[in-house]
Amino acid sequence: MPFAVADSLAARGIDAVLFALRGACDAKRVERFRHHWISVGQLGRAVKLFRAEGCRDLVFIGSLVRPALSEIRLDFGTLRVLGQVWAAFRGGDDHLLSGIGRILERDGFRMVGIKDVAPDLLVPEGCLTRTVPDEHATADIEKGREVLRALSPFDIGQAAVVIDGHVVGIEDIEGTDGLLVRVARLREAGRIRAKTGRGVLVKAPKSGQDLRFDLPTVGAKTIEGAAKAGLAGIAVIAGNTIAAEAQAMIEAADSAGLFIQGLPA
Numbered sequence: 001m002p003f004a005v006a007d008s009l010a011a012r013g014i015d016a017v018l019f020a021l022r023g024a025c026d027a028k029r030v031e032r033f034r035h036h037w038i039s040v041g042q043l044g045r046a047v048k049l050f051r052a053e054g055c056r057d058l059v060f061i062g063s064l065v066r067p068a069l070s071e072i073r074l075d076f077g078t079l080r081v082l083g084q085v086w087a088a089f090r091g092g093d094d095h096l097l098s099g100i101g102r103i104l105e106r107d108g109f110r111m112v113g114i115k116d117v118a119p120d121l122l123v124p125e126g127c128l129t130r131t132v133p134d135e136h137a138t139a140d141i142e143k144g145r146e147v148l149r150a151l152s153p154f155d156i157g158q159a160a161v162v163i164d165g166h167v168v169g170i171e172d173i174e175g176t177d178g179l180l181v182r183v184a185r186l187r188e189a190g191r192i193r194a195k196t197g198r199g200v201l202v203k204a205p206k207s208g209q210d211l212r213f214d215l216p217t218v219g220a221k222t223i224e225g226a227a228k229a230g231l232a233g234i235a236v237i238a239g240n241t242i243a244a245e246a247q248a249m250i251e252a253a254d255s256a257g258l259f260i261q262g263l264p265a
Contacts, residue, residue: 001114001121001217001244002061006033008118017053019046024062043100044077047107057112058104060097060213097213113212114242121246123218123262125238128250131259133233137200139165141235141261144202152207158216161231163199168192176203176218180225187230196230197257203236204263211240219244223252223260233259240265 002025006016018025018035025037036049050058081103101111114121127133133141140162147160147167157171161183168186171179180201186192203216218236226234233253241262243249253260 001242003029003032004121004244005059005061005114005118008120014117017055019049039073041073041078042075043081043103044075047077047104050109055109057110057117059112059114059117060101061114098210101210101213111212114215115211115239121242121244122239123236123241123243123246123260125262125264128260128262129233129253129258131233131254131257133200133235133259133261136164136198137232137235137259140200140232141202141263143167144200144235145204145263148202148204149207152209155206158205158214159201159203161199161201161229163192163194163231166194168199176201176222177225180222180229180231183229183231184225192230197232199229199231201226201229201231201234203234203241205237205240215240215242217242217244218249218260220248220252223249223256223258226258227256231258233261235261235263237265238262 002018006018009016016033018030018033020027020030020035020037022037022039034053036053038046038049084099084103105111143165144160144162144167147162147170148158151157151160151170157179159171159176159179160167161169161179169179169183174182183192183199187196201222203218205211205216216236218234218241222234239262250260
């Protein structure tokens, strides 16, 4: 996703600099772009690099396994705001990202989101596939949205799987891919009795979430997982969900007979 955003910017004549996190970024793919390596915890080094490159607008992109505090390489810049960093770590992922974002904004930077810099990567409203949701899937979609709205205050996930009105899985620390693997395993074990081709994966940002950070993301891998889980399709919030390699995702869904529905916010 960071590379797709950089390519989107480049297509519009905007230069991007990637600040790659050690252990999280693809070392080969990042070579295509001007970039610098930083380690988690090196806030001071990051700020110096941002200023040296003349960067004012910053965007957080991609996923990161939350490190233990003992794994963080603290530099002086981080120690200066350690209390604020510790407070950010004590909440969920959205709390962590927004907390670090506020620290950077106090240093004079502007945090922006993929919605602002690469809107062409967002899922549009409507059905993107040849297959469309039937009345059963439509009801499951609405149930999934209700569940995610109710869970939003707890900051625990952005996805749910609903089959014939039954909530069979909620996204947790394992992410959406892990959720779909779990649903597939439950089907194989006979814990889910509904026939294959029923049920929907629903993804949505949390209510009140700062939409500059951690937007839900779907891609061809999501479709592969949904097909293995025996679902009818996926439904996401249009304009607030990132499509990783959208054309490949749509082709995968059409091949599997699944639908992709962009829902109104």
